[in-house]
Amino acid sequence: MTETVCVAVPRKGRPLEAVLERLAAGAGVHALADEVSSTLRYEKAVTKGRQHPDRDVYERLADYSDLSDPTSPEYTLLRDDRDGKPRRIVFDSVTIETDAVNVQLVGREEPFRSLRTHEFALGFDSADLVLEEVVSLRPDGLDSLADVNARIDPRESDVRVVTGLGDTVYHTLMAKPEVLPPGAELDREFVADYTGDLCISPRYERLVEAVLGTDALTDVDFAYPAPDADEEEAAIADTGLGIYLTVTGSTARDYGLVLGEHLFPSETVLMENPTEASDATEDVKELLTDQQLETAIEA
Structure with a gap:
C-alpha cells in the first residue's frame, strides 16, 4: 500500500x-x-x-x-x-x-x-x-x-x-523625498545613519529587527499606523520613513513615497x-x- x-x-x-x-x-x-x-x-x-x-x-x-x-x-x-x-x-x-x-x-x-x-x-x-x-x-x-x-x-x-x-513580494523601504538628503540612497545604510521614527505594521516589529539588525535601529523609534488606517502607505507618508510589503509600489507612489531597497522576500x-x-x-x-x-x- x-x-x-x-x-x-x-x-x-x-x-x-x-x-x-x-x-x-x-x-x-x-x-x-x-x-x-x-x-x-x-x-x-x-x-x-x-x-x-x-x-x-x-x-x-x-x-x-x-x-x-x-x-x-x-x-x-x-x-x-x-x-x-x-x-x-x-x-x-x-x-x-x-x-x-x-x-x-x-x-x-x-x-x-x-x-x-x-x-x-x-x-x-x-x-x-x-x-x-x-x-x-x-x-x-x-x-x-x-x-x-x-x-x-x-x-x-x-x-x-x-x-x-x-510567490515573492518584498518588505520594502519607502520614504517621503524630503527625508532623503541630496544624492542619498534609500537603503540599509541610510537607516543605520537615521535618527527618528520608522513606520511599520506592529506585527512586523521583530521581523524588521531581524532583517535590519539591532545596530541599525539604535536611534530609531517604531511608529505604527492607526488601527483604523485604510492604507499603511498613508501612515508611512505621515511619518516620513517606513517599511511595507510591495508588489508594484503603485500605492506608495500615490502617496508621494520613494521606493527604496527590497529588504527581505515575503x-x-x-x-x-x-x-x-x-x-x-x-x-x-x-x-x-x-x-x-x-x-x-x-x-
Whole structure:
C-alpha cells in the first residue's frame, strides 16, 4: 500500500495558492489546483460583499465537499475576523496520489506552529512567521532566505526552511523625498545613519529587527499606523520613513513615497521538522522541490 504523508498548509490566501501551483507542476493536478483556488477566491469575494450567492453557506459547503472521495477537496467553516464574525468557507484537506507517495494536504491556521509541535514533518507557511517567532536577533541583519536557518536557535525550534516557492513580494523601504538628503540612497545604510521614527505594521516589529539588525535601529523609534488606517502607505507618508510589503509600489507612489531597497522576500516556504522525517517525507520533498523553480536552502 502506498504511504500517505500529511503536509500542513494554510487554509486560504496566497500561500495556499502557491502550494497548489507547486503541486500542479510536480504531480500534474492542474484541474484540482484551479478548482480549490477558484472556490476560495469566490468565497473570499462573498465575505467581502462582492458576491451575493443564492445558496446559504451550508449549502455551498455541502456542494464543494465530496466526502465519499478522498481525492476530492474538502472545505470547512471558520469565523472571519471582520465585524460580525461572519462564517467563511476555507480549505480543509485533499489527498493527491502519486506513484511514490500519497500527499495529504491538511489545512491549519498556523502550519509553522504545527511543525514546531511535531504534528507534521512537512508544512508550508510564510517566511515572515519564521522571522517573527524563532530567528535570533543579532547586531547585523539578514537579507535572504538562505540566511534564515543559520539564525534559528536549535533550542527554540527543530524546524528548518527547505525552499521558497517564488510567490515573492518584498518588505520594502519607502520614504517621503524630503527625508532623503541630496544624492542619498534609500537603503540599509541610510537607516543605520537615521535618527527618528520608522513606520511599520506592529506585527512586523521583530521581523524588521531581524532583517535590519539591532545596530541599525539604535536611534530609531517604531511608529505604527492607526488601527483604523485604510492604507499603511498613508501612515508611512505621515511619518516620513517606513517599511511595507510591495508588489508594484503603485500605492506608495500615490502617496508621494520613494521606493527604496527590497529588504527581505515575503514568500511561502516549504519547511521540515527533521526529527519527524522518513523515507516517505523525502519522496514528498523531492516531488515539491525537483522543479527548478527555486534553489533549495542549505540547512
